[in-house]
Amino acid sequence: MKRPFEQAVTEHGPMVLRVCRAVLGPTEADDAWSETFLSALRAWPDLPDDANVRAWLVTIAHRKAIDVARAGARLAVPVAVVPDAAAPRADQPEDALPDGDLWTAVAALPEKQRLCVAYHHVAGLPHPEVARIVGGTPAAARRAAADGIARLRSTYALERTVSTHV
Amino acid sequence: MSDPTIQLVSDPVTGDAERLARLHAALVDRASAESCVDVTYRLLDSPVGQLLLAATESGVVRVAFEIEDHDRVLDSLGSSVGSRILRGGDRLDPLARELDDYFAGRRHGFDVPLDLRLARGFRLTVLRHLSEIPYGSTESYGEVALASGSPRAVRAVGSACATNPLPIVVPCHRVVRSDGALGGYLGGLPAKERLLALERAA
Known part of the structure; x- marks a missing residue:
């Protein structure tokens, strides 16, 4: 790629951060973002000029998220019960995002659903592209993304509606 | 969505x-x-x-x-x-x-390391000479050509200035026409005028 790398950071940095957050949660998202862009920077000159930069970055982020999760050993540990809404993480207050309960609900999704929601709805990749990253067929990726959103709607969105009426 | x-x-x-x-x-x-x-x-x-x-x-x-x-x-x-x-x-x-x-008029030259890889050959020779034109003074394109070892390469001096990768730091704004006219400038003539006025005033 001949274009300055800075353009890729400016254009896709916010999306990659949201993807990392959806896959890993807010606490580990920063590490995954940093590893993703450092790795992308190294490989940038060898990337073909007509490459799909968005999909390429999400693919790298996917691998880095797995690394980061393995280091923290928590990607495959879904939260069994969605805790009370608006419970800030006392251990790391600077990472307590206003929508901490949303990320808890996302973290509680089965892994495949969480990844497909992240890569399709957050990253904006088409289902075949998502399937290429997570494995399986485009139809399965589409179903996992839809199931994930449906489950979020019934857990997080419902909690939120209820809590606003309290 | x-x-x-x-x-x-x-x-x-x-x-x-x-x-x-x-x-x-x-x-x-x-x-x-x-x-x-x-x-x-x-x-x-x-x-x-x-x-x-x-x-x-x-x-x-x-x-x-x-x-x-x-x-x-x-x-x-x-x-x-x-x-x-x-x-x-x-x-x-x-x-x-x-x-x-x-x-601010407090400094007349630059001490930072330069990477001149974007200039080659005669253009590089010209740029090296430009750095020797003292603050506040000017040389004509012809004088620069002479000092760069090719007295007839007046136009080449012009294009070396026009493609200077390090304007201001390598002072191509100090090169003017022999009749006193400003000549050209890659940053636009108002910028050249401004830099020369700044150096005259200091």
């Missing part, structure tokens, strides 16, 4: 801008420490408009005026020097300070 749940997941979160700025700064630091960045750059406001300052590991490689179109300049650095280009870092802070001092 009107579904509120989808929107919640995909929308930016408050504080993301600050978080991204922090992550970006850390990326530049790490990339520089690991020598996997070709060029870093920053912008500097000046009396001759916003300047783009770009450096490699060896030194300042490019200074560009706004009218040169900074995006195009960065694109061209991507092809000529390398595309691992990042904004930020502290590599250009010394030059920014020296330029501030220069525009």
Whole structure:
């Protein structure tokens, strides 16, 4: 790629951060973002000029998220019960995002659903592209993304509606 | 994408801008420490408009005026020097300070290391000579040609000035026509006039 790398950071940095957050949660998202862009920077000159930069970055982020999760050993540990809404993480207050309960609900999704929601709805990749990253067929990726959103709607969105009426 | 749940997941979160700025700064630091960045750059406001300052590991490689179109300049650095280009870092802070001092009339020359890889052959010879023209004085294109060892290469001196990758720092603004007219300037004639007036006044 001949274009300055800075353009890729400016254009896709916010999306990659949201993807990392959806896959890993807010606490580990920063590490995954940093590893993703450092790795992308190294490989940038060898990337073909007509490459799909968005999909390429999400693919790298996917691998880095797995690394980061393995280091923290928590990607495959879904939260069994969605805790009370608006419970800030006392251990790391600077990472307590206003929508901490949303990320808890996302973290509680089965892994495949969480990844497909992240890569399709957050990253904006088409289902075949998502399937290429997570494995399986485009139809399965589409179903996992839809199931994930449906489950979020019934857990997080419902909690939120209820809590606003309290 | 009107579904509120989808929107919640995909929308930016408050504080993301600050978080991204922090992550970006850390990326530049790490990339520089690991020598996997070709060029870093920053912008500097000046009396001759916003300047783009770009450096490699060896030194300042490019200074560009706004009218040169900074995006195009960065694109061209991507092809000529390398595309691992990042904004930020502290590599250009010394030059920014020296330029501030220069525009305030407190500094007459620049001490930062230069990377002259964007100039070759006769053009490089011309640039090396330009750095010897003292602050506040001027030379004609013909005089520069003579001093560069090719007295008849007056037009080539003109194009060396017009393609100077390091204007202001390598003072091509001190080259004027023998009849006293300003000649040309890659930063535009008002900028050339302004720099010469600044140096006359100091």
